Amino acid sequence: MSTIRFVTGDGLPAFLTFLARNGRRVLVPVEKPAVKSSTVFETWSEGKPFSLQKATVPAKSAVLPQCETLIRYKKSKNPDNPSEVSLNLDDTPEATPTVVFACRPCDARGYAVLDRPFLHGPYADPYYRARREALTVITLTCSKGCDTCFCHWTGGGPSSPEGSDVLMTAVDDGYVLQAITTAGKELLNASSLPDGAERFPLAEEARKRAWASLAPAPDLKDVPQKVASRFSDMPFWLHWTERCLSCGACTYFCPTCYCFTITDEGEAMSARGGRRLRSWDNCMSALFTREASGHNPRLSKAQRMRNRVSHKYATYPENWGTFSCSGCGRCIGNCPVGLDIREIVLACVRHSSDIAQETQER
Amino acid sequence: MASKTSSSSTDLQTRQISKPATDISMRHTLSPRPMMPGNPYLPMPATVTEIIPETANIKTLRVVLEDDERMRDFKFQPGQVGQISVFGVGEATFVINSPPSQKAYLQFSVMRAGEVTAAIHKLSPGDKVGVRAPLGNHFPWQEWKGKSLFLVGGGIGMAPIRTIMLHLLEQKGDYGKISLLYGARSPRDMAYAYEMPAWLDNPDLDATFCIDQPFDGWSHKVGLIPNILLELKPNPQNCVAVLCGPPIMIKFTVQALEKLGFPPESIVTTLEKRMKCGIGICGRCNIGGRYVCVDGPVFTWKQLQELPPEI
Amino acid sequence: MSVLEGKELRIVGFLCNWCSYGGADTAGVARATQPTDLRIIRVPCSGRVDPLFVVRALLNGADGVLVSGCHPRDCHYSSGNFYARRRLEILKQFLPVLGIDDRRFEYTWVSAAEGQRWQHVVTTFTERLHNLGPAPQLEDAAPLLKVADMVLTALRPLGTGQNTALDELKAAIVKKLPELECVIGWQQGRDAAHHVPLFIRTPDDVNKLTWGPFNVNNPAVYLPTFKGKKVGIVVKGCDARSVVELLQEHLINREDVTIFSLPCEGTLDMARVDQTLGRYTNLDKVEYDEAGVTITADGTAHRFCMADFAQGKCYGCSTPSAVLADERFGTPVQVTPGEITPxxxxxxxxxxxxxxxxxxxxxxxxxxxxxxxxxxxxxxxxxxxxxxxxxxxxxxxxxxxxxxxxxxxxxxxxxxxxxxxxxxxxxxxxxxxxxxxxxxxxxxxxxxxxFHGYAAGMNPEEVPPLLGYEVVEENIQERDWK
Structure with a gap:
């Protein structure tokens, strides 16, 4: 039997205080009021208001920050012999022990998607690893679906445990916390929260209700092959990307997108030095693949969107056996022109006999 | 990838998930090759020892790793690449074009094109750079034993050809005939011009040089590489063709090789893409599910035909 | 002199090579005493000073920025400083909205002979900055979140436009379509409450065309990508202004674009609409009436009155009908003259x-x-x-x-x-x-x-103000440095 605890709504701040002990960084969703308000993850501190809404921006930056320092470089001279110059490189990762609190199952599954290339590929990424190992994920299960959500298409669901250490489910009088991993178990055991086993059936009921609220998912089992077979159908991609603006709203708000760039900022080799930064990059930008010669293998937005959809639904599955999409729907909701990746994937799935007809129609 | 429906299944049965899961591995394996140890993002400090001006826009630099031990133990295979850092400007990828037997330095030839290559062109001997190497795969020269080799280099594409050619010549006994066809726009655009007489004189090598247009004093062939190739008519029997050069040259040279009867698996080439991480993550250099930085840069034409057409 | 005492401030000066740099030199040769806070960057002409140089300097920690060039009519390149004057005056009025005191930026004219004037300008400006003190930095300012008040009265009636001449418009598009690459408009997106751009290429596509308050996108964004091709565009009043501005800048050709227009009765602020709707799994229906829409989602009806849920820009809109159109349908919307601060x-x-x-x-x-x-x-x-x-x-x-x-x-x-x-x-x-x-x-x-009430995108013949100048600017007052 896994470890189950219970916390009342009023008890959450005290639980957060416990989580924040020993210098741990606790990231909580915080609502940013505006005409269009948004919810972002921020470091919690005593008394800070937090939200349990699904965040506008996923908690991806807990493991892959928008911008981080890979290397600090500087030049130093031997004081006794000024002509002797040496190069100092510091590559210490910035990794604070962190708890992500109240992300959603789609966010947590994002970590599982990122883990594969960053930890299990040909090279392990030391910066990612340092932060991932210091990360504990407490996920709030969703009480219902939403028109842009499609987690259950991609192998997840409103209470999917993948990527989470603790699953938290709202019940009438509070939240049931269920340890999923050993780390989650240790965390809950160290807390002073009361046992929640007797309320667990209520949580299970709530989770079932959430599942029942979802519209049935289409059959996506041959999607990788079908998306791959569409690759050379340029009219298809031109048609589906006609309104795309080539901005980064779909990728930067995605819990599974991980393209990045590396740039040097600050002074070139000097005593003050500079930093080599890694920052999010966006495969929808024309610059992303533009070579110094001017050649660009993905010159048009159709080619770029093709790469994005293919990566998520064909080539990542080819390499790792699962989609690189957790179905959070942020790319749909945030797209300024309402581009819907589900439509593109479903269009790929449609039987090949439709292709000729569709092309003709266009 | 089971797709779940709301009615058929739920994920209430939670599993114990070990973190990070140990059974995760890529569905395709990389060929064995020397790899850079430690933090793959951390360049090894190195000193530029020599700069050789090759052409108006190509310079060759020789670098030595600052750490004597790492320099001594540095191993790579012909065709593997390195990322050179000019701190404050950035990094770019170049093939190591000295042969693996050259232990005194690593040699790179750099054509000026963008920001980093412009900065490299401004380097002088004694300057500090960073080197991340070796990265990528290499020419499968072990598999070629007993075969003849026809090497084709176009322009700066001669750099990877140089390393594999010198490496093969060192063990000539294991191979059949080794031929080189090296072409450039004009004699002024030929890197390694100072090495060409030695290549011509080498009894183990059948070298042919060509330029696009007639040029005063040029005593070698004149014509585009694919045409010269058709003229030379290499025998595809038990022969591997290795070609490196600009995309347009690759395209027409492959056509010529196919005309001569070379099967796609006997045509080997290298690809160039914009790269940042060099370790198969950052998402720039992929062709479908393959990353040029780890699954390449060396591919057979057969492998490329199986990949999505996005080069 | 007081400014010579105490800590120096970081003041950046962009000086024209021909006049002001010479003026500073003249002051130096004359051994005119000056404060030493100013760091001078020599530029070929005050016209070379991109206003972004100034913003960059101020955001990166400069306490003040001074730009100085040749006197009007004395520019070495004849008109560089005339362009600079317009740009820098705009910049001066822009800085305060960022939270930067516009007194921290000044531009002036000093000739090579005016050593004394240079001394006066530098001393006055430096003194002014010392009175202001070191510039507050963005990073040090405690984050503040405030929400704009959206309770507004519109200059014109807001509605849902459902009685407009959409069928006539569709017929006109069908008729014109054979001559055009495509016609850009709107269609239903993921549900009836979310509309997205539409590219009409076949008569069948015309049936997808929608009109109403969900047509929030500006289709003009796609026009330059079709440059050189014949293309049609359906516009709201605001979209038409973008088309006109593109024409003013010769980014598209007039003869290539066919503009179809209907009078706009306002669009919904989808940010507020989506927020009110919250998360829903199923959108049941959208019903229109004269004054608003009712969206029923997951069985709950939400009414959105246009007067309350229009986009901020719609309240002050004075061009609900296109300022330029080839094919115009529907009855124009009456606008009450007036002005509303967005x-x-x-x-x-x-x-x-x-x-x-x-x-x-x-x-x-x-x-x-x-x-x-x-x-x-x-x-x-x-x-x-x-x-x-x-x-x-x-x-x-x-x-x-x-x-x-x-x-x-x-x-x-x-x-x-x-x-x-x-x-x-x-x-x-x-x-x-x-x-x-x-x-x-x-x-x-x-x-x-x-610039005399200039508004962008009203008249295709007009030259945008920052692409031109007047030798004597009526509304730009030269500062006297007293």
Whole structure:
């Protein structure tokens, strides 16, 4: 039997205080009021208001920050012999022990998607690893679906445990916390929260209700092959990307997108030095693949969107056996022109006999 | 990838998930090759020892790793690449074009094109750079034993050809005939011009040089590489063709090789893409599910035909 | 002299090579005593001073910036300083909306012979900055979140436009379509309450065309990508202004574009609509009436009255009917003359400089640099060659600081000076709801005040004010440095 605890709504701040002990960084969703308000993850501190809404921006930056320092470089001279110059490189990762609190199952599954290339590929990424190992994920299960959500298409669901250490489910009088991993178990055991086993059936009921609220998912089992077979159908991609603006709203708000760039900022080799930064990059930008010669293998937005959809639904599955999409729907909701990746994937799935007809129609 | 429906299944049965899961591995394996140890993002400090001006826009630099031990133990295979850092400007990828037997330095030839290559062109001997190497795969020269080799280099594409050619010549006994066809726009655009007489004189090598247009004093062939190739008519029997050069040259040279009867698996080439991480993550250099930085840069034409057409 | 005492401030001076640099030299040769806070950067002409130089300096910690060039009519290149005067005056009126005191920036004219005047200018400016003290920094300002008040009265009736002549429009498009590559309009998106751009290529596609308050996108953003091809576009009043501005700048050809127009009765602020709807799994229906829409989702009905839920820009809109159109249908909407400060700008207007700095710190923190604002802008026409992505010149770093992010907004706003028609797509596209439109609105207001009520995108024949100059500017007052 896994470890189950219970916390009342009023008890959450005290639980957060416990989580924040020993210098741990606790990231909580915080609502940013505006005409269009948004919810972002921020470091919690005593008394800070937090939200349990699904965040506008996923908690991806807990493991892959928008911008981080890979290397600090500087030049130093031997004081006794000024002509002797040496190069100092510091590559210490910035990794604070962190708890992500109240992300959603789609966010947590994002970590599982990122883990594969960053930890299990040909090279392990030391910066990612340092932060991932210091990360504990407490996920709030969703009480219902939403028109842009499609987690259950991609192998997840409103209470999917993948990527989470603790699953938290709202019940009438509070939240049931269920340890999923050993780390989650240790965390809950160290807390002073009361046992929640007797309320667990209520949580299970709530989770079932959430599942029942979802519209049935289409059959996506041959999607990788079908998306791959569409690759050379340029009219298809031109048609589906006609309104795309080539901005980064779909990728930067995605819990599974991980393209990045590396740039040097600050002074070139000097005593003050500079930093080599890694920052999010966006495969929808024309610059992303533009070579110094001017050649660009993905010159048009159709080619770029093709790469994005293919990566998520064909080539990542080819390499790792699962989609690189957790179905959070942020790319749909945030797209300024309402581009819907589900439509593109479903269009790929449609039987090949439709292709000729569709092309003709266009 | 089971797709779940709301009615058929739920994920209430939670599993114990070990973190990070140990059974995760890529569905395709990389060929064995020397790899850079430690933090793959951390360049090894190195000193530029020599700069050789090759052409108006190509310079060759020789670098030595600052750490004597790492320099001594540095191993790579012909065709593997390195990322050179000019701190404050950035990094770019170049093939190591000295042969693996050259232990005194690593040699790179750099054509000026963008920001980093412009900065490299401004380097002088004694300057500090960073080197991340070796990265990528290499020419499968072990598999070629007993075969003849026809090497084709176009322009700066001669750099990877140089390393594999010198490496093969060192063990000539294991191979059949080794031929080189090296072409450039004009004699002024030929890197390694100072090495060409030695290549011509080498009894183990059948070298042919060509330029696009007639040029005063040029005593070698004149014509585009694919045409010269058709003229030379290499025998595809038990022969591997290795070609490196600009995309347009690759395209027409492959056509010529196919005309001569070379099967796609006997045509080997290298690809160039914009790269940042060099370790198969950052998402720039992929062709479908393959990353040029780890699954390449060396591919057979057969492998490329199986990949999505996005080069 | 008081300014010579105490700690030096960081003042950056951009001096024209031909006059002011010489003037500074003359002052030096004459051994005129001057404060030493000023760091001089020599430029070929005051016209070379990109207003962004000044913003960059001020955001990066300069306490003040001084630009000095040749006197009007004395420019070495004949007109560089005339262009500079317009740009720098706009900049001066732009800085306060960022939370930067405009007294920290000044521009003036000093000739090579005016050593004494140079001494006076430097001394006066430095003294002024010492009185102001070190400049407050964006990073040090405590983040402040404030929400614009959207309770507004419109200059014209707002409605849902469901009685308009949509069928006539559709018939006209079908008729014209054979001559055109496509006609850009709107169609239903993921549900009936979300509309997205439509590219009509076949008569069948025409049936997908929608009209009403969900048509929020500005289809003009796609026009430059069709340059050289015959293309049609269906416009709301605001979209038409973007088309006109593109024509003013010769970014599209008049003969290539067929403009279809219906009078606009306003569009919905989808940010507020979506917020009110909350998360729903199924959208049951959308019902229109004269004054608003009722959206029923998951069995619950929500009514959105246009008067309450229109986009901020719609209340002050005085061009609900297209200013330029080839095919016009429907009855024009009556507009009551008047002026409304847009809600985003009104919010900023009501703040002190300190509050504005805090406000932008709080807002820009959550920017992810996705550049949806830039790419949704119909007048951001550099597309794949934006300076924000460039390493040479290296305007922006990859750092994710509020400073870099706000600087990008300053780039966008200043590159749109005198060009922005206020369509608001930048702000609408922002996934995290940063009210960036205020920055563009402030510039548009300054442009209107300085250049006889000029508004961008009203007349295809007009030259945008920052592409021209007057030898004597009526509304730009030369400062006297007394």
């Amino acid at each position: 809600p985003e700008l009104a919010l900023l207007d009501a703040m002190s400089l300190e509050e504005r700095l805090s406000f932008w710190h709080g807002q820009m923190e959550r920017c992810l640099r996705c550049y949806a604002c830039r790419n949704a802008c119909p007048l951001c026409v550099c597309r794949d060659y934006c300076v924000s992505d460039s390493r040479d010149p290296h305007w922006m770093t990859q750092e994710d600081t509020p400073r870099e992010k706000l600087f990008f907004q300053a780039i966008h706003a200043l590159h749109l000076a005198g060009r922005c028609t206020g369509c608001g797509e930048c702000q609408r596209a922002c996934p995290v709801g940063i009210p960036i439109l205020a920055l563009r609105q402030q510039i548009a207001r300054a442009v209107g005040q300085l």
